[in-house]
Amino acid sequence: MKIICSQIPKQIELPLQLVTYQNKFTFIDLFAGIGGFRIALEKLGGQCLGYSEVDKQAIKVYKQNFISYLNKDELDLGDITKISELPPYIDIIVGGVPCQPWSVAGCLKGFEDPRGKLWFDVIRLVRKSQPKAFIFENVSGLASPKNRDNLELILQQFQNIGYCVKWKILNAYDFGLPQNRDRVFIVGIKNNIDRYQEYKFPNPLNIHPKVLDILEDIKNIQVVEKVKLGSETLFRGVVPPSRTRFQKNDELNDFFIFSDLRNGHTTIHSWDIIFTTDREKMICLTLLKHRRSKKYGNKDGNPLSFKNFQEIISDIQVSELNELVKKSILRLTHDNKYEFVNSKNMTGINDIYRIILPTADIVPTLTATGAKDYIATVSIYATHPEDYKNIFLEKIYRNKKYIPITAKHACKLQGFPANFNYHEKDDIARKHFGNAVPVPVVEYVAKELLKTLEI
Structure with a gap:
């Protein structure tokens, strides 16, 4: 057994720090959340002219981190559907457009979901304010085969109002965070700007700290x-x-x-956790193997009757199945068939x-x-x-x-600064970070954009 020393590579700065640079460009922060876009853009020298958000708890966190007496007049734009116009002279508009309509978790309703229609408000404001460029982020499901026509519609709408638009799925893991987080990034540049077609998305950093490298609780393992x-x-x-x-x-x-x-x-499996005989384990694995067979129904997972079990295990007894029911591994359905009590995958x-x-390369998507x-x-x-x-x-x-996984962990796994003040209630803070954009990805996407715009 060989033990390896693990440490954060020196090339990467984890976490990013909130610092102030001389302003080089201006931006509007739509669907601002708790400020993931803003942290990255301010680090690159941006000045925020206004922000739009409707979640009251997120606004509270946003204000306590970014709004002070130095910029108290910054515009709180409120609900995007009620914004008639934006401030003049905007260089970049950014935002993480609500992703639920395009995600599996959100039932993939797309434009049928009112939140999906918010893309048209985004397009309306971009058309009216004509910024030099924009960066928008969404779940990778927007680029799935099911939603590809919707993505093409969004891109076409931006092209129709004078923008060269490019998109790519980027993963937080490729930008120094041990999180498997695929997201679509859409970048548009006004087509009257020199080199507007030359934008290229950033390449992976090839810097891969493990989970234990950035979480204090387990760093000495x-x-x-x-x-x-x-x-x-x-x-x-x-x-x-x-x-x-x-x-x-x-x-x-x-x-x-x-x-x-x-x-x-x-x-x-549940039969690994509680005492079960080898015979009982075999019966459970039989149901696991055959429950998706079309022979027993059209569901993704079908219950099996005693007769179905007899076809597979000729000497099985009803008493054996009922014993697994007593152990709360199986249950009887209304039509006297057997299925697993734990019948939904994500419920665990x-x-x-x-x-x-702790030695893992990544955690799943927050x-x-x-x-x-x-x-x-x-x-x-x-x-x-x-x-x-x-x-x-x-x-x-x-x-x-x-x-x-607590809010403290989520803060680091999303690349937020160590001194970021998140919500005092852990469940609310975890929700905010789950909705947030990974800061280092935005930073590198924006850095390439600023090169193209020669800012």
Whole structure:
């Protein structure tokens, strides 16, 4: 077992600091939230002429961080739908347009959702004020095949009012933050400006601190080098197509998911947590394997009748299934079929969906609604998937060696400054950070824009 020293690379400044530079350009902060765009633009020398936000708690946080006697006359523009005009001489308009209409969590209603129609207010204000450029951010779902026509409509509308528009999906991980956060960035430049077509999105920084590098609670944990394993050992020879860029096909995962609907070398099932016999585990895995078969129904996950089980396990007894019902692993449906009690993936088990190891490269995307995600406070080492799961259960889960992701963590994971004053209530602050834009990504996108505008 080899122990590696882990530290934040010297090239990156984490976290960003609120500093004041001589003003080089002006900007308007739409859908301002708690000021993620503003932090980055002020760092680059921008002066905010006004901000628009409707969430009263977010406005409170925004004001306590940015509005003082030095800029007390700065315009609070309020609800974007009620803004008739913006201040004159604007260089850049920025904003994180509400993303729920385009996200899976928001049911993908797009322009059918009133929040989706806010894009037309954005276009209206850009057309009327004619800034030199703009930067807008949204969830990656806006660029999904389902929403691609809507994205093209938005881009076309901007082109129709005189802007060269480019977009790209950028991930916070590529800009020095250990968070898997894909977001669409849309940049537009007035087509009467020299070099307006030359804008290029920033390249990844290739600076990758681990989770423990930026979170004080776990920074002293030793990083253990993982062993390399073959696909036969990890996946029984078949690599799942759903694996992300952050999951290596020759290493054990850096997280454990609590779910009865999935299976993998770091999936914890309810029958792993409570006492069950090998026979009971086999019955549960049988339901897990066959519940999505079209033979048993058209749902994404179908309950199985006793007769269905008999077709697969010829000697199964009703009493065995009922024993799993008593253990609250299975339940009977209204038509006398069996399904898992934990039948929704993101709800997890015992109020836990994911536990991320401190040595992980990333945490999952922070959300406004919050996920049942935790961070382990100790690291583990194993040379085989089965041992890995057992060690995790004994050393981390049963000993409760894990902590929730708090507002303090979210602040750093979004690249906000160490001296940022977030809301005193942790749940509200976590919501604000879940809605926020990752500050370093904005900084590098804006830096390239300022080069193009020769500011």
